[in-house]
Amino acid sequence: MKQIHVVAAIIIKDEKIFCTQRGTGSLAYKWEFPGGKIEAGETEKEALKREIKEELHCDIEIGEKVAHTIHTYDFGTVHLTTYYCELMKEEPILTEHIAMKWLYPDDLMSLEWAPADIPAVERVRA
Numbered sequence: 001m002k003q004i005h006v007v008a009a010i011i012i013k014d015e016k017i018f019c020t021q022r023g024t025g026s027l028a029y030k031w032e033f034p035g036g037k038i039e040a041g042e043t044e045k046e047a048l049k050r051e052i053k054e055e056l057h058c059d060i061e062i063g064e065k066v067a068h069t070i071h072t073y074d075f076g077t078v079h080l081t082t083y084y085c086e087l088m089k090e091e092p093i094l095t096e097h098i099a100m101k102w103l104y105p106d107d108l109m110s111l112e113w114a115p116a117d118i119p120a121v122e123r124v125r126a
C-alpha cells in the first residue's frame, strides 16, 4: 500500500471550526480539514503552513496537536495529523475546495467527513 503522510488544520475562530469540502477526484465531495501531503524535507508544521497558504491564501498560527490517525483507503494508507490553528489576519479564500462552513463542534457530525477525519472530529467535539 502507498503510504501518504498528510497534515491538516483545525482552524478555530469564535468557537467555530472551519470545514472544507473536496471536489471531484479521490474522496469526492467529502468534508475535510484543509491541508495536504507533507513533502520531502518538510516538518509537519512547515507543510501545514505551506498548504494553507496555497489552498486558502492565508497565514496561520499552529497550536496543539489534535489527533494522529492511520486510515487505509483503496488508493493508499493515509497518516493524518491534525493541529488546532488560528488565522493570523486574512480570511480564507477557497481555491481548491468547492465549499466551506464554520460550524460549532456540536454540529460537525452533520457533514459527511473523509473517513480518516472521524477521530479528529470526535476529539474536537469532546
Ligand SMILES: Nc1nc2c([nH]c(=O)n2[C@H]2C[C@H](O)[C@@H](COP(=O)(O)OP(=O)(O)OP(=O)(O)O)O2)c(=O)[nH]1
Pocket: 004, 006, 007, 008, 025, 026, 027, 031, 032, 033, 034, 035, 036, 037, 078, 080, 114, 115, 116, 117
Ligand atoms: N487535506 C486533507 N486530506 C485528507 C483529509 N482526510 C483525508 O483522508 N485526506 C486525504 C485526501 C488525500 O488522499 C490526502 C491529502 O492529499 P491532498 O490534500 O494533497 O489531496 P489531493 O486531492 O491533492 O490528492 P489526490 O487525491 O489528488 O492524490 O489525504 C483531511 O482532513 N485533509
